[in-house]
Amino acid sequence: MSENHVARATVEIPASAETVWDTLVDPEATWMLGARVTSAYVVGVPITFDGEWDGRPFQDHGEILEVDRPRRLRYTHYSPLSGQPDVPENYHHLTFTFEEHDGTTDVTLEQDGNGSAEExxxxxANWAQVLGALRGAVVADAGAASPS
Known part of the structure; x- marks a missing residue:
């Protein structure tokens, strides 16, 4: 990738950063467009994304680069659906940043390695949808955990 345009999306979630982090790393949570996200969340270990897109199964993958619970998570991401070869220069870097204040957490997701402003x-837009799903998963978990 010769250019490096950064995609950036932010969402406010009505929960603590710890609660948001717990949902983000829960392999049963479906915040990543329905894909199952699996990792030990230790620097240097793999992260995988298993799902289905347009009726076709896929497995995206990457490697954990930074873990600073509950403030920052950074990893590489490659998707075979991109049609590009599986080589390091075709991996994006995804960075989740958590800023907690007054009972809410702002979650910002940045993706580097985009080849154009349009990309x-x-x-x-995709990451805004993903963060909306993360917010929904956190709120649903909080509702399920509340006494009736």
Whole structure:
């Protein structure tokens, strides 16, 4: 990738950063567009994303680069659906940043390695959808945990 346009999306979630982090790393949570996200969340270990897109199964993958619970998570991400060869220069870097204040947490997701402003804009829209799903998963978990 010769250019490096950054996609960036942010969502406010009505929960603590710890609660948001717990949902983010829960392999049963479906915040990543229905894909199952699996990792030990230790620097240097793999992260995988198993799901289905347009009726076709896929497995995206990457490697954990940074873990600073519950403030920052960074990893590489490659998707065979991109049609690009599985080589390091075709991996994106995803960075989740958590900023907690007054009972809510702002979660920002940045993706580097976009080859054009248009590609970054498309990625921003996708990540805004993903962060909306994360918010929904956190809120649903909080509702399920509340006494009736």
């Amino acid at each position: 970054a804009e498309h990625a921003t």
